[in-house]
Amino acid sequence: MTSTALDVDVRLALDRFEVTVAFSASKPVTGIFGASGAGKTSLLEAVAGLRRGARGRIRLGDDVWLDSDARRFVPPERRWIGYVPQDGLLFPHLSVRANLLAGARRARRAGHNPERSLSTVAELLELARLLERDVVTLSGGERQRVSLGRALCSGARLLLLDEPLASLDLPLRRRLLPFLRRVRDELTVPMLLVSHDPIEVQALCDELIVLREGTVVARGEPRTVLRDPEVFPLAEKEGYENVLSGRPVRQLASTSVVHLGDENSGVELIVPRLATDGEVLVTLPANEILIATESPRGISARNVLAAKVTEIRSLGHLGLVTAELGEGVPPLVVEVTETTPAELGLELGQQVFLVIKATSCRLYGGSGEPRR
């Protein structure tokens, strides 16, 4: 296994338009972002080999999966992928354990020990208690975890995740996102993730490819790409939120303090009370942050953070102000009305204060069971 870069250059005829996409993904997690109906799932299915209509070329490392000029089409069973669809697609006639081991034969051929993978995955995704259950008795979140675990135990060289959290309600998504981050951080399988959720892609992806009506309209580092005037309206429709990762450092009476960024130079953020002491993800809606040019006093918001304006953008109907809090903290995006930056006299490099209510901060903090 020398290179695991995924090279895609395909055309795919859909009902309303044609997907024409070319990209090379070499980062651990690449996201394909776009509104529903942009052709994301079809593209993922083409990569998986589940769509015979795709023309062009698809390659993982040195393995050519599709080369329609040379009439080469490698069927899905010989692509060594782990596919996790939106609805999980668990085998209803098998137990959780048997589902997790459904790809064990291939894993063995890849030189893995499926029994060992099973225990690793069961611990990572907290499935140990569910192993003997019938899958029809599982909840939505449990199903998605089993589906992810099945892909992880199958000796896959590439994980294809199709909106793995989209079928779940918000509280469940909050519980599952950390699982996906664990998989990313502790296992080394590259992932291609399809999503229309700005939080998900910021929390998971190293690189983002944005699709609209079948064509790539932007690509790059997720936070930067999402601020793109072409892209932000898509993200805004789903509710754009800043995503930060941090460590709880103190408990207050009814709130917790989370440290963001580097050990010495980061900032502290007051958030709703936390039950865990492991790493947490904090999300902050861009339209719930206020900008003040002077430090406000006598204000109910728990956080007033000094920041430096690094970018001012006009998106026509609204303005985006990006401000830096400190070393190692991703810049925060603040949504304002189009004329606000001019009315406040905002300039690049200017010091401002970001006013953030503790209750605007949403926390994605594992399942309450802290991790090392």
Place this chain on the structure above:
Amino acid sequence: MNGDLVSILLLTLRVATVATLLVIGPATFLGYALARWDFRGKRLLSAAIGLPLVLPPTAVGFLLLRMLAVDGPLGRETLGFDLGLLLTWKAAVLAAAVMSVPLVARTARVAFESVEPRLELMGRTLGYGRFETFFRVTLPLAGRGLLAGVILGFTRALGEFGATVTLAGNIPNSTRTLASAIFSAQQVGNHDRADLLMLIALAVGFVAILAAELLGRDRSTRGDSA
């Protein structure tokens, strides 16, 4: 008298069993092909398979008789040898098999159609080839429906009368099954014998249906009892 009844029952069971065993493979294949493949003449094939359901059984029997006649397409003059089926228990098997094909094939088709094709694709992404996908995903998921079809076919074969009588006759100790024995007893006015045979038919049918119920029990309750 009693030995006679036992031999009628055994013959009936043998005919139905052999007919069912003959039918399972081809009918399951037909059901799968109709459910999963697109090919030319699919509707025609589907209609042809259904024919024994709508034709009078005696017509089916007579059609088979014509085909097996000396100058028929399956007769001695065409094949160059004699299949030697007519008026033997094998002819009864053939008649019962043909009559039960539509039941098994059509139930199999519905059973296969009810299997989510995306689950089969999921199997493929986990490294299963086409055969492995069929045996590890499709067949287990269609299993209950297939079993129901087989039992349906078996009961049909048990009670087959019209086609059997036409093709195999109603020869004591050779081709006389429960169905034709009841008919004969009633025709000669031996109502005691007909009653007895009817009760045997009742018992056999009851056991078959009970077996179907037990075998087809919902598997999703398995986890709760464990």
